[in-house]
Amino acid sequence: MVVFITIMMMLFSSVIFSETAEEEPRFFCGTVDTITEEQRAGRKLFNANCASCHKLDKDDMTGPALRGVKFDSLSLHEYLSSKKHQPTFPQLSIEQINEILKYTKD
Ligand code: HEC
Numbered sequence: 085m086v087v088f089i090t091i092m093m094m095l096f097s098s099v100i101f102s103e104t105a106e107e108e109p110r111f112f113c114g115t116v117d118t119i120t121e122e123q124r125a126g127r128k129l130f131n132a133n134c135a136s137c138h139k140l141d142k143d144d145m146t147g148p149a150l151r152g153v154k155f156d157s158l159s160l161h162e163y164l165s166s167k168k169h170q171p172t173f174p175q176l177s178i179e180q181i182n183e184i185l186k187y188t189k190d
Contacts, residue, residue: 119187126187129180133173140188152190157182 119127130138130150137146155163161181164173176184 122183122186125180126183126185129176129184130187133176134184150188153185153188155185157185160185 138148138150139145140151141149143149157178161176161178163169164176164181166172
């Protein structure tokens with residue numbers, strides 16, 4: 085179990101740290117990182133704003149798993165700006181919410 089967690093942490097840290105560099109298509113052990121620019125921006129926003137309470141697939145967090153969540157950018161912007169969701173995120177633009185949704189769609 086400890087070994088498994090260590091391996092997962094190494095995998096995830098490579099994903100997170102790869103965010104800091106800003107070059108074109110990346111190669112991990114011979115495979116291409118195929119996510120789009122939009123999804124990459126969404127992942128960054130998601131990690132910065134949402135990941136403390138939400139993961140894509142893990143449901144035992146503060147908030148529910150968000151993969152394939154049924155919102156469009158307009159309704160999610162409204163929802164996240166309203167008191168129905170705490171904390172609120174009125175500062176995220178519809179464009180940014182759209183990027184987050186591109187990242188969470190399956
Ligand atoms: C401090 C914790 C916290 C943060 C940070 C947070 N959320 Fe939430 N979120 C929750 C909780 C708790 C719920 C469940 C609320 C409920 O059911 O009434 C929720 C619900 C949601 C839902 C509804 C899920 C569904 O299936 O109905 C969406 C979508 C969502 N959050 C998106 C986001 C996004 C996008 C961000 C980042 C911009 C974010 N949340 C940041 C705690 C958080």
